[in-house]
Amino acid sequence: MTRAASETGQVLGWTRDEMAARVAQDIPDGSYVNLGIGIPELVARFVPEGRELIYHTENGLLGMGPSPAPGRGDPELINAGKRQVTAIPGASFFHQSDSFAMIRGGHLDLCVLGAMQVSQQGDLANWSTGADDDIPAVGGAMDLVAGVKRIFVVTQHCTRTGEPKLVERCTYPLTGLRVVDRVYTDLAVIDITPAGFRLVEPAPGVDLDLIRARTGAPVLPVAPIPPIALIAERSTDA
Amino acid sequence: MTRAASETGQVLGWTRDEMAARVAQDIPDGSYVNLGIGIPELVARFVPEGRELIYHTENGLLGMGPSPAPGRGDPELINAGKRQVTAIPGASFFHQSDSFAMIRGGHLDLCVLGAMQVSQQGDLANWSTGADDDIPAVGGAMDLVAGVKRIFVVTQHCTRTGEPKLVERCTYPLTGLRVVDRVYTDLAVIDITPAGFRLVEPAPGVDLDLIRARTGAPVLPVAPIPPIALIAERSTDA
């Protein structure tokens, strides 16, 4: 639950839970959603009352439910993070090729992922540091960003050492090119637009100057006319 | 049940049932088999005792059984010829893409098909006369010949007007190139070899001269050393 500190040391912006809750606000009722590991997983806890989302986990389950009660789990009912989960009424199990047909075929409405870097054109780096001694491992990340209709990234605005994660060009190996639609950080909600980063909403107590100071590329101000909601309603595309 | 007539008008060679029975002799126990419409369908009636074959129908059933008892059929349990069938214990239903994955992926051991023409290099024509007013219709024939491990053709040796169906080059539009392994006619069993047609076994009372007279390409005599059975045992390939 780290918060960004202002120059006076004051804690600023959203907590991890608040970031997840802010993401949840933007997900329309009836969406089919894949949540990545970390903060993205928290999103499911903050879905506003009255909305029903269906969670996909790429290892082969649509209709994923929460963790099982202690002692009630099945080591073969797990999510993509290899943690035990449950299945809701209306769930279905399928093999990997069908699961990624859902992903690659554009059937999922939304994927929420973590990031190491996001570029101003929407490139995402979230799978490898590129270091020589790093064991490369990609899992389904590249498939998700290539196939899911909308990609939300949720991440701290800067690294632990204060480097911006929103950058002109990613320096880490890419997961996908021009794939991110919107970024939720502890400081702001920012859209990727044809003109680059554009502020949608600052966190309480955060202003554009601070966001700009902590971002590695230009940030346009909030659009004068409120932008059309990124996903106004669930698309009827199957 | 037409038989070839000798020059003296005497009926010669195998009946349709006998042709089907001759095919059945050559199918090893445990084979996965797809039977085409017409004489091929009859093969299932003549499988020697003690052998178990599993029948595939490309519209989505493995483990096809015989026609249902009158009044016991289901209009949605049909074979590729759109006739009502049954399912044996151990059967499975699947969609078209899985069904043709079995075919194209080389998982079926044998397909028995009818033919309009077979060339000496194993080309098959069995789907279209090529006539301008013919409504073209292919179904699964091209997939079967391209994918199944062994292709047997069962057909009358000549057309009703006496033209050879075993020819140097097919004149009808092809179903597949170099796909047929063996041909069963009313007059003979004939292999397709790198050297062309080779007699395996004449029907009773039929000799090589008669077969040659009714074939549109050279026919080699029975090999001096009995050929290795075309399928000695079911391949262990999955």
Next chain:
Amino acid sequence: MIDKRVASPAAAVADIHDGATVMIGGFGEAGSPIELIHALIDQEARDLTVISNNCGSGEVGLAALLKARRVAKMICSFPRTANSTVFPGLYRSGYTRLELVPQGTLAERIRAGGAGIPAFYTPTAVGTPLGEGKEHRRFGDREYLMEHGLTADFALIKARRADSHGNLVYNRTARNFGPLMAMAGRITIVQASDVVPPGDIDPEAVVTPGIFVDRVVHVPSPAHESELVAAGASYP
């Protein structure tokens, strides 16, 4: 709250537009969504491209849609039927064009379309008239040709049972193209004999997960095409 149920076949197909590409499930009568097709006839959309394995029989269902002159083009593997002259007449007159596709290639093209695969290679039809003009390529010691994925604006399919999330199971060989077309249709419309609440279909036995389905219509006693044809029925 997710509830994909729609009140009637008419409501389910209301937005199918002139010129739309429509996949229609079924192999012969098995899996043919007759009630949805009849609603489409009533609805009067025309100039359709229809992707379906066959062209129907008699003068009901798919054959009736053709007879009503709503189909500009058929993409199918086997348009001949013993008991229907509807398609042959339209084909010979040049009214309805035909793209003939081998059945396995048709199935795989539909799956590819639904799975986000724009093209793949297959050995089927190499050396035949249906392979002519297609891009050929060698892999290993064998020749293949390239085929493209197929998608559609709408898919009309028939299921034995659906839940309100759109999870489906089928009846025996009526499964055929249903699960593939459900994937490839931008709007997938299902008629189901049985409609149940979520949880009533075993999650291990679901054939089409609900994500592929947009609308579910309850058609409790669907007609059998062969019985309609035997009775000399025609639609409308």
Next chain:
Amino acid sequence: MIDKRVASPAAAVADIHDGATVMIGGFGEAGSPIELIHALIDQEARDLTVISNNCGSGEVGLAALLKARRVAKMICSFPRTANSTVFPGLYRSGYTRLELVPQGTLAERIRAGGAGIPAFYTPTAVGTPLGEGKEHRRFGDREYLMEHGLTADFALIKARRADSHGNLVYNRTARNFGPLMAMAGRITIVQASDVVPPGDIDPEAVVTPGIFVDRVVHVPSPAHESELVAAGASYP
């Protein structure tokens, strides 16, 4: 008479030869055929190419096969595990080579191999290091890259229930790669918790039809990898 049952894991894997390509089912521990893998360790085949989504955990199952230095090359999507240093050590030493493949591409390559499709195009990994050196091609307004089908000499998979014809159903998310590898393995070997006569599995609910399966071994109470790891077990 068709009966694919084999007496023991040892008998089932006896003919896996040095240098063989072996697909091994499972996503993490779900669906990992530990008893077959242990029999393969006992059997001593080496210089294997293993296709599996992960590299195992602890020092049992797949991680134990790697630790025994039987694997020359891994084709997988996610070789990192929180609790295993086996693969990282072998990779850094250069003993075991790695072909890293995005998970969906890995799944589709295995399906393609089993379905007789030599190659297909996918948008996954375009613009990334894993797309470098691959043939790229535009379809419509989007860039794709070509991937090849994968087959194997053997596939080792785990099912919940099998009949003696080789029809299979799986347990929940243990299904993962099993049905695909069963298609792509020239010899497919299955360990099943339950083995029943033909007819005891609903034909509508069969996930892997028996045609894809060559050998069935009854392993009534398969070990759970996470429990073995928690207990500090290592194999052999």
